[in-house]
Amino acid sequence: MKKNSLVNLIGLDSESLSLFLEENSIKSSFRIGQLHKWIHKFSADSFDVMTNISCQLRHKLKEISKIEAMPIESETLSKDGTIKWLFDAGNSNAIETVFIPEKNRRTLCISSQAGCAVNCAFCATGHQGFNRNLSANEIVGQLWSAQRSINLNLITGIEDLNNKNTIKSGNNLITNVVFMGMGEPLLNYKQVIKSIKLLLDVNAYGFSRRKITVSTSGIVPMIDKLARDCPVSLAVSLHAANDDLRNKLVPINKKYPLNELIESCKRYITRSPRDFITFEYCMLSGVNDTDKHIKELINLVSQIKCKINLIPFNSFESSDFRAPTIEKINSFANKLLNSGIMTTVRKTRGDDIHAACGQLAGNVKNVTKIAMHIPIKII
Numbered sequence: 414m415k416k417n418s419l420v421n422l423i424g425l426d427s428e429s430l431s432l433f434l435e436e437n438s439i440k441s442s443f444r445i446g447q448l449h450k451w452i453h454k455f456s457a458d459s460f461d462v463m464t465n466i467s468c469q470l471r472h473k474l475k476e477i478s479k480i481e482a483m484p485i486e487s488e489t490l491s492k493d494g495t496i497k498w499l500f501d502a503g504n505s506n507a508i509e510t511v512f513i514p515e516k517n518r519r520t521l522c523i524s525s526q527a528g529c530a531v532n533c534a535f536c537a538t539g540h541q542g543f544n545r546n547l548s549a550n551e552i553v554g555q556l557w558s559a560q561r562s563i564n565l566n567l568i569t570g571i572e573d574l575n576n577k578n579t580i581k582s583g584n585n586l587i588t589n590v591v592f593m594g595m596g597e598p599l600l601n602y603k604q605v606i607k608s609i610k611l612l613l614d615v616n617a618y619g620f621s622r623r624k625i626t627v628s629t630s631g632i633v634p635m636i637d638k639l640a641r642d643c644p645v646s647l648a649v650s651l652h653a654a655n656d657d658l659r660n661k662l663v664p665i666n667k668k669y670p671l672n673e674l675i676e677s678c679k680r681y682i683t684r685s686p687r688d689f690i691t692f693e694y695c696m697l698s699g700v701n702d703t704d705k706h707i708k709e710l711i712n713l714v715s716q717i718k719c720k721i722n723l724i725p726f727n728s729f730e731s732s733d734f735r736a737p738t739i740e741k742i743n744s745f746a747n748k749l750l751n752s753g754i755m756t757t758v759r760k761t762r763g764d765d766i767h768a769a770c771g772q773l774a775g776n777v778k779n780v781t782k783i784a785m786h787i788p789i790k791i792i
């Protein structure tokens with residue numbers, strides 16, 4: 414059989430894998446766990462290594478299926494230990510994945526789409542436009558490849574991951590997964606849910622719900638659907654606390670305005686593995702960082718148990734925005750803290766390799782007609 418017509422097992426959750434095995438008259442349900450362990454826990458890319466599966470069955474699997482992630486185009490290591498991979502998504506598209514090692518956690522930031530159609534004014538991904546949704550194979554493949562690649566780096570000596578002592582084996586290298594790479598995960602709902610199911614599966618990656626975060630620009634009906642289907646930690650990209658400004662910064666706000674968004678967040682908390690929602694707030698000098706904005710923000714979020722994550726704007730080519738000074742950001746943070754709102758300032762990571770929030774652009778062949786740049790008047 415041609416390699417392209419083989420079924421790729423890398424993104425198949427238990428349900429889809431069970432269906433695939435049944436369709437091919439491979440019965441026993443314990444095969445699902447066996448295959449998941451080999452592929453995801455031991456990063457196998459071939460059936461030959463699966464020694465607890467009979468030769469005959471391995472041969473059959475090889476004839477009908479494959480284990481394949483997107484090819485890695487490049488891997489770049491930042492001086493702060495951050496690693497960025499560029500994956501070839503075909504047809505001249507490339508998407509990015511970032512590994513961020515910190516003292517107590519090691520986070521993988523994954524992409525869900527090639528580009529993004531939401532077109533937020535301050536985001537490099539949005540500026541590139543949208544090409545297509547990634548499949549569960551491509552989403553889970555980012556984790557699978559990152560895990561293999563980090564293992565290889567450890568073996569070959571590129572090992573300065575800030576916390577060498579705590580790294581024991583490749584399987585628990587990545588402690589958290591965030592859907593904060595390229596794309597709007599809730600606009601690729603089906604494939605994202607399939608991927609999350611594999612991330613949660615004890616035979617595959619075994620993450621707890623708290624350790625997986627979906628970040629969204631605020632697709633209200635899908636926030637409700639996520640709460641029902643598969644609640645994980647939720648981060649909402651707020652960036653403005655009044656509709657006029659948010660309409661300009663995050664255009665999807667025209668469809669799902671702030672009052673609807675906040676109500677959906679309140680509903681989400683009742684199902685969430687965490688008892689708060691994280692609000693991301695990208696700080697843009699002169700745009701959303703004045704005392705008026707602080708007051709509006711405090712008013713808006715006081716209705717809900719939340720944590721605010723202030724992200725200093727990360728610049729990219731062709732962006733008109735600037736980040737406020739660090740003093741200004743700290744003073745903004747202190748005012749929120751003084752009002753009793755849990756607030757953190759996100760440390761910029763991987764800036765030297767363009768791997769910071771909002772800098773991920775990969776390579777996207779835009780297929781939409783969205784206006785590529787909405788000018789915002791800087792007050």
Ligand code: SAH
Nearest residue numbers: 536593596597628629650693726727770771
């Ligand atoms: N589409 C989703 C997830 C990907 S973006 C979302 O918007 O939530 C991940 C985070 O980076 C979001 O909070 C986004 O608003 C923020 N971001 C985008 N561009 C940025 C930039 N240039 N500087 C800092 N943060 C940015």
Ligand code: SF4
Nearest residue numbers: 529531532533536539
């Ligand atoms: Fe898309 Fe998120 Fe970027 Fe907005 S911030 S354009 S939703 S990736």
